[in-house]
Amino acid sequence: MEAKLPRHTVMRLSLYRRLLLKYRYLDEPYIFSHDLARMLGIKAVKVRHDLMQLGVSGDRRKGYHVNSLLGRISDKLGRQGEAVVLVGMGMLGHSLLRHMQGSENPLRIVAAFDIDPGKVGKTFDGIPCHGIASLTDIVAQQQAGIAILAIPPDDVAGVLPLILDSGIRGILNYTSLHLDVPEGVIVRNADPMASLDEIAYYIDA
Amino acid sequence: MEAKLPRHTVMRLSLYRRLLLKYRYLDEPYIFSHDLARMLGIKAVKVRHDLMQLGVSGDRRKGYHVNSLLGRISDKLGRQGEAVVLVGMGMLGHSLLRHMQGSENPLRIVAAFDIDPGKVGKTFDGIPCHGIASLTDIVAQQQAGIAILAIPPDDVAGVLPLILDSGIRGILNYTSLHLDVPEGVIVRNADPMASLDEIAYYIDA
Numbered sequence: 435m436e437a438k439l440p441r442h443t444v445m446r447l448s449l450y451r452r453l454l455l456k457y458r459y460l461d462e463p464y465i466f467s468h469d470l471a472r473m474l475g476i477k478a479v480k481v482r483h484d485l486m487q488l489g490v491s492g493d494r495r496k497g498y499h500v501n502s503l504l505g506r507i508s509d510k511l512g513r514q515g516e517a518v519v520l521v522g523m524g525m526l527g528h529s530l531l532r533h534m535q536g537s538e539n540p541l542r543i544v545a546a547f548d549i550d551p552g553k554v555g556k557t558f559d560g561i562p563c564h565g566i567a568s569l570t571d572i573v574a575q576q577q578a579g580i581a582i583l584a585i586p587p588d589d590v591a592g593v594l595p596l597i598l599d600s601g602i603r604g605i606l607n608y609t610s611l612h613l614d615v616p617e618g619v620i621v622r623n624a625d626p627m628a629s630l631d632e633i634a635y636y637i638d639a
Numbered sequence: 640m641e642a643k644l645p646r647h648t649v650m651r652l653s654l655y656r657r658l659l660l661k662y663r664y665l666d667e668p669y670i671f672s673h674d675l676a677r678m679l680g681i682k683a684v685k686v687r688h689d690l691m692q693l694g695v696s697g698d699r700r701k702g703y704h705v706n707s708l709l710g711r712i713s714d715k716l717g718r719q720g721e722a723v724v725l726v727g728m729g730m731l732g733h734s735l736l737r738h739m740q741g742s743e744n745p746l747r748i749v750a751a752f753d754i755d756p757g758k759v760g761k762t763f764d765g766i767p768c769h770g771i772a773s774l775t776d777i778v779a780q781q782q783a784g785i786a787i788l789a790i791p792p793d794d795v796a797g798v799l800p801l802i803l804d805s806g807i808r809g810i811l812n813y814t815s816l817h818l819d820v821p822e823g824v825i826v827r828n829a830d831p832m833a834s835l836d837e838i839a840y841y842i843d844a
Contacts, residue, residue: 438840438841439840441837441841444836444837444840444841445833445837448833448836448837449817449828449833451836452815452816452817452828452830452833453817455815456816456817473817473819474817511836511839511840512839512840516839518835524734525730525733525734525737526734526735526737526738528730528734529729529730529731529733529734530731530831532730532731533731533813533831534831534832541832541835541836541839579839579842580835580838580839580842582831582835603842604838604839604841604842605838606831606834606835606838608738610657610660611657611658611661612654612657612658612661612678612679614678620838620841620842622834622837622838623654623657624829624831624834625657626735626738626739626787626811626829627739627746628650628653628654628657629811629827629829630723630746630785630787630811631649631653631656631716631746632646632649632650632653632827633785633809633810633811633825633827634716634717634721634746634784634785634809635643635644635649635716635717636643636646636649636809636825637784637785637808637809637825
């Protein structure tokens, strides 16, 4: 197995991809590494090092071909079409579903779950909503590896063990709670409050 | 002015706060640094170093008093009651508003903005929704420092200059686009796709 890239490199690759997607449909889809660096506020030498690691080389006169670079980044980030389940179909869950359905990312939501009998059995933006009791079966069926957790904090203690038992290995956590997970399970906290805390700390009065 | 803490320290303080909030109402609201470390998957020596920097000391027998520690962290993170504006009252914006209104964080949303005439002039969960043209005036009136950006990508080119002109100094960006901002403006990207990319990369096949 190829060694994993460091976290900051992965974040930069995701940033490059996000930026490059803007230029994809231009007439002249080439970009210079120093322009990428400038637009992202990253040192040019770092960008060139990342792109070198990807094994793409730029044209000295025109720069890097945007679509080739996009393809190479997507190969590197890998896991095309990873199946994701969405746990919690409240307003936040539903809006995340809609956001993802409208994007071009290869990750896709395959099923949603809720405890509200009024939601179970219904379909939201094309995705079926199941009762939380069928989580394990459906995660196995769909070979889903990632769960988006968008439930009220009071439900976390009851729902998290089901998610962990199901074989899910990555959780994007929209609750305000810290999740205790066994080693090998990856959690990223997406609670908007934590990000706002951090922004508030750094802006100068 | 006190020197700013490094970003990773701020993120850990925000994590500690999130975790400690769970224990606040317990009968015996004390916690040991090694328990904090274990629950957060952080080295105990690092936790003790952070707490020492906060100037709180634990009781050798009982550990740290949870409520005092919470108070000290909130002092350190500062900017109590910073005013936040929400730009984009689509489904995602509305759900973020509801999420924040339901939390105990001192940051508060003071106004929302949209371009949809059907939303302008209405009130959502107690927050008035204004037309985007009044952004500059209202940001000044409310002395808001932070904007949450939850608009479709196609609207970013038109709306971002208004936000930057208004004097906003921090942006929590829910769009999938990279934002070009002048030095001194802080952007944190909260696009769920970027976090999912990162999780997908690290979970093992």
